[in-house]
Amino acid sequence: MAALPAPLQRVVERLSRLPGIGEKTASRLAFNLLNRPREQVIALAESLLEMKERVGLCAECFGLSDHPRCHVCEDPAREREVICVVEGPADLMAIERARSFNGVYHVLHGSLSPVHGVGPEQLRTNNLVRRIESGEVDEIIVATNPTVEGEATAVYLSRLIKSLRNEVKVTRIATGIPVGSDIEYADEVTMMKAMEGRREL
Protein backbone atom coordinates (compact mmCIF):
# COMPACT_ATOMS: atom_id res chain seq x y z
CA MET A 1 0.00 0.00 0.00
CA ALA A 2 0.86 3.69 -0.17
CA ALA A 3 3.51 3.09 -2.78
CA LEU A 4 4.32 5.91 -5.16
CA PRO A 5 5.16 4.82 -8.69
CA ALA A 6 8.78 3.63 -8.47
CA PRO A 7 10.33 6.35 -10.67
CA LEU A 8 8.57 9.04 -8.59
CA GLN A 9 9.66 7.34 -5.37
CA ARG A 10 13.29 7.41 -6.56
CA VAL A 11 13.11 11.16 -7.18
CA VAL A 12 11.62 11.69 -3.70
CA GLU A 13 14.40 9.62 -2.14
CA ARG A 14 17.16 11.46 -3.99
CA LEU A 15 15.73 14.91 -3.28
CA SER A 16 15.27 14.15 0.41
CA ARG A 17 19.03 13.56 0.76
CA LEU A 18 19.60 17.27 0.16
CA PRO A 19 20.13 19.53 3.17
CA GLY A 20 16.91 20.97 4.61
CA ILE A 21 14.71 18.85 2.35
CA GLY A 22 12.60 16.35 4.29
CA GLU A 23 10.43 13.67 2.74
CA LYS A 24 7.34 15.89 2.64
CA THR A 25 9.16 18.71 0.86
CA ALA A 26 10.75 16.19 -1.50
CA SER A 27 7.30 14.79 -2.38
CA ARG A 28 5.95 18.28 -2.98
CA LEU A 29 8.88 19.10 -5.28
CA ALA A 30 8.56 15.80 -7.15
CA PHE A 31 4.81 16.27 -7.70
CA ASN A 32 5.50 19.80 -8.89
CA LEU A 33 8.17 18.65 -11.35
CA LEU A 34 5.87 15.91 -12.61
CA ASN A 35 3.27 18.55 -13.51
CA ARG A 36 5.75 20.75 -15.38
CA PRO A 37 6.44 20.69 -19.09
CA ARG A 38 8.92 18.00 -20.10
CA GLU A 39 11.47 20.56 -21.34
CA GLN A 40 11.74 22.20 -17.92
CA VAL A 41 12.55 18.93 -16.18
CA ILE A 42 15.06 18.01 -18.89
CA ALA A 43 16.64 21.46 -18.55
CA LEU A 44 16.98 21.04 -14.77
CA ALA A 45 18.50 17.56 -15.10
CA GLU A 46 20.91 18.73 -17.78
CA SER A 47 21.94 21.81 -15.82
CA LEU A 48 22.84 19.54 -12.87
CA LEU A 49 24.98 17.32 -15.09
CA GLU A 50 26.63 20.29 -16.77
CA MET A 51 27.40 21.92 -13.42
CA LYS A 52 29.02 18.74 -12.14
CA GLU A 53 30.92 18.34 -15.39
CA ARG A 54 32.19 21.87 -15.81
CA VAL A 55 32.52 23.59 -12.45
CA GLY A 56 35.79 22.93 -10.68
CA LEU A 57 38.27 24.88 -8.59
CA CYS A 58 40.30 27.86 -9.78
CA ALA A 59 43.97 26.82 -9.93
CA GLU A 60 44.99 30.10 -8.27
CA CYS A 61 42.52 30.74 -5.43
CA PHE A 62 40.57 27.44 -5.22
CA GLY A 63 37.29 29.33 -5.71
CA LEU A 64 34.65 27.80 -7.95
CA SER A 65 35.14 28.28 -11.66
CA ASP A 66 34.20 26.78 -15.00
CA HIS A 67 37.58 27.86 -16.36
CA PRO A 68 41.12 26.96 -15.23
CA ARG A 69 41.29 30.30 -13.41
CA CYS A 70 38.23 32.10 -12.00
CA HIS A 71 36.96 35.48 -13.23
CA VAL A 72 38.36 37.28 -10.17
CA CYS A 73 41.89 35.92 -10.62
CA GLU A 74 41.66 36.64 -14.37
CA ASP A 75 40.52 40.22 -13.85
CA PRO A 76 43.49 42.62 -14.42
CA ALA A 77 41.68 45.34 -12.42
CA ARG A 78 41.82 43.38 -9.15
CA GLU A 79 44.67 44.18 -6.71
CA ARG A 80 46.79 41.08 -6.40
CA GLU A 81 48.60 42.48 -3.32
CA VAL A 82 45.58 41.97 -1.07
CA ILE A 83 44.29 38.43 -0.52
CA CYS A 84 41.06 37.74 1.33
CA VAL A 85 41.03 34.25 2.88
CA VAL A 86 37.61 32.60 3.26
CA GLU A 87 36.37 29.21 4.44
CA GLY A 88 34.22 28.34 1.43
CA PRO A 89 33.05 29.46 -2.01
CA ALA A 90 29.72 30.74 -0.60
CA ASP A 91 31.67 33.19 1.61
CA LEU A 92 33.52 34.47 -1.45
CA MET A 93 30.19 35.07 -3.20
CA ALA A 94 28.85 36.96 -0.16
CA ILE A 95 31.88 39.27 -0.16
CA GLU A 96 31.59 39.80 -3.92
CA ARG A 97 27.94 40.71 -3.51
CA ALA A 98 28.92 43.46 -1.05
CA ARG A 99 31.09 45.02 -3.82
CA SER A 100 33.49 46.52 -1.29
CA PHE A 101 36.60 44.43 -1.95
CA ASN A 102 38.85 44.79 -4.96
CA GLY A 103 41.58 42.31 -4.09
CA VAL A 104 41.77 38.59 -4.80
CA TYR A 105 40.78 35.53 -2.77
CA HIS A 106 41.99 32.29 -1.31
CA VAL A 107 39.44 29.60 -0.43
CA LEU A 108 40.45 27.17 2.35
CA HIS A 109 37.55 24.72 1.84
CA GLY A 110 37.07 24.25 5.55
CA SER A 111 38.08 25.51 8.98
CA LEU A 112 40.13 23.97 11.76
CA SER A 113 37.95 21.63 13.77
CA PRO A 114 39.77 18.98 15.82
CA VAL A 115 36.43 17.39 16.85
CA HIS A 116 35.63 16.78 13.18
CA GLY A 117 39.18 15.65 12.45
CA VAL A 118 40.07 18.76 10.43
CA GLY A 119 43.64 19.81 11.13
CA PRO A 120 45.92 22.23 9.23
CA GLU A 121 46.75 19.46 6.70
CA GLN A 122 43.08 19.27 5.62
CA LEU A 123 42.89 22.99 4.76
CA ARG A 124 43.96 24.05 1.29
CA THR A 125 46.78 26.39 2.24
CA ASN A 126 49.49 25.25 -0.18
CA ASN A 127 48.89 27.77 -2.94
CA LEU A 128 48.39 30.55 -0.37
CA VAL A 129 51.83 29.80 1.05
CA ARG A 130 53.31 29.96 -2.45
CA ARG A 131 51.66 33.31 -3.17
CA ILE A 132 52.93 34.80 0.12
CA GLU A 133 56.46 33.49 -0.47
CA SER A 134 56.47 35.00 -3.97
CA GLY A 135 56.60 38.39 -2.26
CA GLU A 136 53.73 40.04 -4.17
CA VAL A 137 51.38 40.13 -1.18
CA ASP A 138 51.01 43.17 1.15
CA GLU A 139 47.96 42.23 3.18
CA ILE A 140 46.00 39.10 4.03
CA ILE A 141 42.44 39.73 5.22
CA VAL A 142 41.26 36.74 7.22
CA ALA A 143 37.49 36.45 6.60
CA THR A 144 36.79 33.13 8.28
CA ASN A 145 33.50 32.89 10.22
CA PRO A 146 33.32 34.42 13.73
CA THR A 147 32.84 30.93 15.21
CA VAL A 148 35.13 28.81 17.40
CA GLU A 149 36.47 27.03 14.29
CA GLY A 150 36.78 30.21 12.25
CA GLU A 151 38.64 32.05 15.01
CA ALA A 152 41.00 29.10 15.56
CA THR A 153 41.67 29.09 11.81
CA ALA A 154 42.34 32.83 11.87
CA VAL A 155 44.89 32.46 14.69
CA TYR A 156 46.57 29.55 12.89
CA LEU A 157 46.75 31.46 9.59
CA SER A 158 48.08 34.58 11.23
CA ARG A 159 50.97 32.61 12.77
CA LEU A 160 51.61 30.75 9.53
CA ILE A 161 51.73 33.95 7.47
CA LYS A 162 53.97 35.79 9.95
CA SER A 163 56.36 32.81 10.00
CA LEU A 164 56.60 32.97 6.21
CA ARG A 165 57.01 36.71 5.78
CA ASN A 166 56.75 38.89 8.86
CA GLU A 167 56.20 42.11 6.89
CA VAL A 168 52.86 40.97 5.46
CA LYS A 169 49.96 42.71 7.21
CA VAL A 170 47.38 40.23 8.54
CA THR A 171 43.92 41.66 9.31
CA ARG A 172 40.64 40.18 10.52
CA ILE A 173 37.16 41.34 9.44
CA ALA A 174 35.17 43.13 12.15
CA THR A 175 32.64 41.33 14.33
CA GLY A 176 29.79 43.37 15.84
CA ILE A 177 26.11 44.26 15.64
CA PRO A 178 24.73 43.62 12.11
CA VAL A 179 23.43 46.69 10.27
CA GLY A 180 19.65 47.09 10.63
CA SER A 181 19.41 44.89 13.71
CA ASP A 182 18.49 45.85 17.24
CA ILE A 183 21.10 46.25 20.01
CA GLU A 184 18.36 45.18 22.43
CA TYR A 185 18.36 41.69 20.93
CA ALA A 186 22.11 41.24 20.37
CA ASP A 187 23.62 38.21 22.08
CA GLU A 188 26.21 38.82 24.81
CA VAL A 189 29.25 37.65 22.85
CA THR A 190 28.43 39.79 19.81
CA MET A 191 27.78 42.78 22.06
CA MET A 192 31.11 42.24 23.81
CA LYS A 193 32.89 42.03 20.45
CA ALA A 194 31.14 45.21 19.29
CA MET A 195 32.35 47.05 22.40
CA GLU A 196 35.88 45.71 22.06
CA GLY A 197 36.00 46.72 18.41
CA ARG A 198 34.70 50.27 18.93
CA ARG A 199 36.27 53.01 16.88
CA GLU A 200 36.72 56.73 17.38
CA LEU A 201 34.14 58.90 15.59
Add this chain to the structure above:
Amino acid sequence: MAALPAPLQRVVERLSRLPGIGEKTASRLAFNLLNRPREQVIALAESLLEMKERVGLCAECFGLSDHPRCHVCEDPAREREVICVVEGPADLMAIERARSFNGVYHVLHGSLSPVHGVGPEQLRTNNLVRRIESGEVDEIIVATNPTVEGEATAVYLSRLIKSLRNEVKVTRIATGIPVGSDIEYADEVTMMKAMEGRREL
Protein backbone atom coordinates in the same frame (compact mmCIF):
# COMPACT_ATOMS: atom_id res chain seq x y z
CA MET B 1 30.97 41.13 -9.98
CA ALA B 2 29.40 38.51 -7.74
CA ALA B 3 28.88 36.19 -10.66
CA LEU B 4 28.72 32.46 -9.95
CA PRO B 5 30.25 30.24 -12.63
CA ALA B 6 27.61 30.09 -15.37
CA PRO B 7 26.78 26.37 -15.05
CA LEU B 8 26.28 26.81 -11.29
CA GLN B 9 24.17 29.91 -11.84
CA ARG B 10 21.92 27.96 -14.22
CA VAL B 11 21.32 25.28 -11.57
CA VAL B 12 20.47 27.97 -8.99
CA GLU B 13 18.01 29.59 -11.42
CA ARG B 14 16.29 26.32 -12.26
CA LEU B 15 16.07 25.18 -8.64
CA SER B 16 14.67 28.53 -7.49
CA ARG B 17 11.67 28.07 -9.80
CA LEU B 18 10.48 25.21 -7.60
CA PRO B 19 7.79 25.95 -4.99
CA GLY B 20 9.15 27.08 -1.64
CA ILE B 21 12.72 27.31 -2.93
CA GLY B 22 14.07 30.86 -2.90
CA GLU B 23 17.39 31.95 -4.34
CA LYS B 24 19.26 31.40 -1.06
CA THR B 25 17.96 27.86 -0.64
CA ALA B 26 18.69 27.17 -4.31
CA SER B 27 22.30 28.33 -3.84
CA ARG B 28 22.69 26.16 -0.75
CA LEU B 29 21.35 23.13 -2.63
CA ALA B 30 23.56 23.82 -5.65
CA PHE B 31 26.72 24.18 -3.52
CA ASN B 32 25.78 20.98 -1.72
CA LEU B 33 25.31 19.08 -4.99
CA LEU B 34 28.60 20.43 -6.28
CA ASN B 35 30.37 18.90 -3.29
CA ARG B 36 28.77 15.49 -3.72
CA PRO B 37 30.23 12.55 -5.60
CA ARG B 38 29.58 12.71 -9.33
CA GLU B 39 27.49 9.51 -9.27
CA GLN B 40 24.97 11.01 -6.86
CA VAL B 41 24.35 14.04 -9.04
CA ILE B 42 24.08 11.86 -12.13
CA ALA B 43 21.64 9.58 -10.28
CA LEU B 44 19.47 12.55 -9.28
CA ALA B 45 19.43 13.96 -12.83
CA GLU B 46 18.61 10.57 -14.30
CA SER B 47 15.86 9.88 -11.78
CA LEU B 48 14.23 13.18 -12.79
CA LEU B 49 14.35 12.26 -16.46
CA GLU B 50 13.09 8.75 -15.80
CA MET B 51 10.22 10.02 -13.67
CA LYS B 52 9.13 12.43 -16.41
CA GLU B 53 9.48 9.71 -19.02
CA ARG B 54 7.71 6.89 -17.23
CA VAL B 55 5.14 8.26 -14.79
CA GLY B 56 1.76 9.01 -16.33
CA LEU B 57 -1.90 8.66 -15.37
CA CYS B 58 -3.71 5.39 -14.70
CA ALA B 59 -6.28 4.83 -17.48
CA GLU B 60 -8.88 3.80 -14.92
CA CYS B 61 -8.64 6.23 -11.98
CA PHE B 62 -6.26 8.95 -13.32
CA GLY B 63 -3.91 8.40 -10.37
CA LEU B 64 -0.17 8.44 -11.01
CA SER B 65 1.31 5.25 -12.38
CA ASP B 66 4.27 3.94 -14.32
CA HIS B 67 2.00 1.29 -15.87
CA PRO B 68 -1.17 1.64 -17.98
CA ARG B 69 -3.23 0.94 -14.84
CA CYS B 70 -2.07 1.78 -11.30
CA HIS B 71 -1.34 -0.80 -8.60
CA VAL B 72 -4.60 0.00 -6.78
CA CYS B 73 -6.78 -0.56 -9.85
CA GLU B 74 -4.79 -3.71 -10.69
CA ASP B 75 -5.18 -5.18 -7.20
CA PRO B 76 -7.90 -7.89 -7.22
CA ALA B 77 -8.28 -7.53 -3.42
CA ARG B 78 -9.61 -3.97 -3.65
CA GLU B 79 -13.41 -3.45 -3.60
CA ARG B 80 -14.41 -1.97 -6.92
CA GLU B 81 -17.89 -1.06 -5.60
CA VAL B 82 -16.54 1.80 -3.48
CA ILE B 83 -14.81 4.72 -5.21
CA CYS B 84 -13.05 7.46 -3.27
CA VAL B 85 -12.89 10.72 -5.24
CA VAL B 86 -9.90 12.99 -4.50
CA GLU B 87 -8.61 16.28 -5.91
CA GLY B 88 -5.04 15.20 -6.61
CA PRO B 89 -2.55 12.32 -6.53
CA ALA B 90 -1.05 13.55 -3.24
CA ASP B 91 -4.46 13.15 -1.57
CA LEU B 92 -4.65 9.58 -2.82
CA MET B 93 -1.23 8.89 -1.30
CA ALA B 94 -2.32 10.37 2.05
CA ILE B 95 -5.39 8.10 2.16
CA GLU B 96 -3.28 5.06 1.19
CA ARG B 97 -0.85 5.88 4.00
CA ALA B 98 -3.72 5.75 6.51
CA ARG B 99 -4.41 2.12 5.41
CA SER B 100 -8.10 2.40 6.26
CA PHE B 101 -9.62 2.27 2.78
CA ASN B 102 -9.88 -0.83 0.65
CA GLY B 103 -11.83 0.51 -2.32
CA VAL B 104 -10.57 2.18 -5.47
CA TYR B 105 -10.02 5.83 -6.42
CA HIS B 106 -10.86 8.52 -8.89
CA VAL B 107 -8.54 11.54 -9.19
CA LEU B 108 -10.15 14.77 -10.43
CA HIS B 109 -6.89 16.71 -10.94
CA GLY B 110 -8.37 19.89 -9.54
CA SER B 111 -11.37 21.36 -7.77
CA LEU B 112 -14.08 23.77 -8.91
CA SER B 113 -12.76 27.30 -8.69
CA PRO B 114 -14.56 29.90 -10.82
CA VAL B 115 -12.01 32.60 -9.83
CA HIS B 116 -9.24 30.46 -11.33
CA GLY B 117 -11.36 29.57 -14.33
CA VAL B 118 -11.86 25.95 -13.29
CA GLY B 119 -15.38 24.80 -14.12
CA PRO B 120 -16.84 21.27 -14.27
CA GLU B 121 -15.38 20.81 -17.79
CA GLN B 122 -11.83 21.20 -16.42
CA LEU B 123 -12.23 18.36 -13.89
CA ARG B 124 -11.53 14.84 -15.04
CA THR B 125 -14.95 13.32 -14.42
CA ASN B 126 -15.48 11.40 -17.69
CA ASN B 127 -14.23 8.01 -16.58
CA LEU B 128 -15.96 8.39 -13.20
CA VAL B 129 -19.28 8.88 -15.01
CA ARG B 130 -18.62 5.77 -17.09
CA ARG B 131 -17.86 3.71 -13.99
CA ILE B 132 -21.05 4.87 -12.25
CA GLU B 133 -23.15 4.20 -15.34
CA SER B 134 -21.72 0.68 -15.62
CA GLY B 135 -23.72 -0.16 -12.46
CA GLU B 136 -20.84 -1.71 -10.49
CA VAL B 137 -20.61 1.15 -7.97
CA ASP B 138 -22.41 1.14 -4.59
CA GLU B 139 -20.80 4.11 -2.84
CA ILE B 140 -18.82 7.21 -3.80
CA ILE B 141 -16.80 8.74 -0.96
CA VAL B 142 -16.09 12.39 -1.77
CA ALA B 143 -12.68 13.18 -0.24
CA THR B 144 -12.10 16.64 -1.67
CA ASN B 145 -10.47 19.18 0.66
CA PRO B 146 -12.64 20.92 3.31
CA THR B 147 -12.07 24.26 1.55
CA VAL B 148 -14.49 26.49 -0.38
CA GLU B 149 -13.37 24.88 -3.67
CA GLY B 150 -13.40 21.35 -2.28
CA GLU B 151 -16.90 21.76 -0.78
CA ALA B 152 -18.24 23.24 -4.01
CA THR B 153 -16.75 20.29 -5.88
CA ALA B 154 -18.36 17.88 -3.41
CA VAL B 155 -21.80 19.45 -3.91
CA TYR B 156 -21.36 19.39 -7.70
CA LEU B 157 -20.27 15.74 -7.69
CA SER B 158 -23.08 14.68 -5.41
CA ARG B 159 -25.66 16.17 -7.80
CA LEU B 160 -23.91 14.70 -10.83
CA ILE B 161 -23.80 11.20 -9.32
CA LYS B 162 -27.42 11.29 -8.13
CA SER B 163 -28.51 12.42 -11.61
CA LEU B 164 -26.73 9.45 -13.14
CA ARG B 165 -27.85 6.74 -10.72
CA ASN B 166 -29.90 7.82 -7.74
CA GLU B 167 -29.33 4.55 -5.83
CA VAL B 168 -25.55 5.15 -5.48
CA LYS B 169 -24.70 6.23 -1.93
CA VAL B 170 -22.64 9.48 -1.87
CA THR B 171 -20.71 10.18 1.33
CA ARG B 172 -18.34 12.93 2.46
CA ILE B 173 -15.31 12.41 4.73
CA ALA B 174 -15.66 13.96 8.22
CA THR B 175 -14.33 17.40 9.10
CA GLY B 176 -13.42 18.11 12.72
CA ILE B 177 -10.65 18.51 15.26
CA PRO B 178 -7.47 16.68 14.11
CA VAL B 179 -6.28 13.85 16.36
CA GLY B 180 -3.59 14.96 18.81
CA SER B 181 -4.44 18.66 18.51
CA ASP B 182 -5.88 20.97 21.11
CA ILE B 183 -9.55 22.02 21.14
CA GLU B 184 -8.40 25.25 22.79
CA TYR B 185 -6.64 26.27 19.58
CA ALA B 186 -9.20 25.02 17.03
CA ASP B 187 -10.50 27.67 14.63
CA GLU B 188 -14.20 28.57 14.81
CA VAL B 189 -15.23 26.91 11.55
CA THR B 190 -13.51 23.61 12.37
CA MET B 191 -15.03 23.68 15.85
CA MET B 192 -18.47 24.31 14.38
CA LYS B 193 -18.01 21.42 11.93
CA ALA B 194 -16.88 19.17 14.79
CA MET B 195 -20.03 20.00 16.77
CA GLU B 196 -22.27 19.51 13.76
CA GLY B 197 -20.67 16.17 12.97
CA ARG B 198 -20.89 14.81 16.54
CA ARG B 199 -21.79 11.16 16.92
CA GLU B 200 -23.44 9.17 19.68
CA LEU B 201 -21.04 7.29 21.96
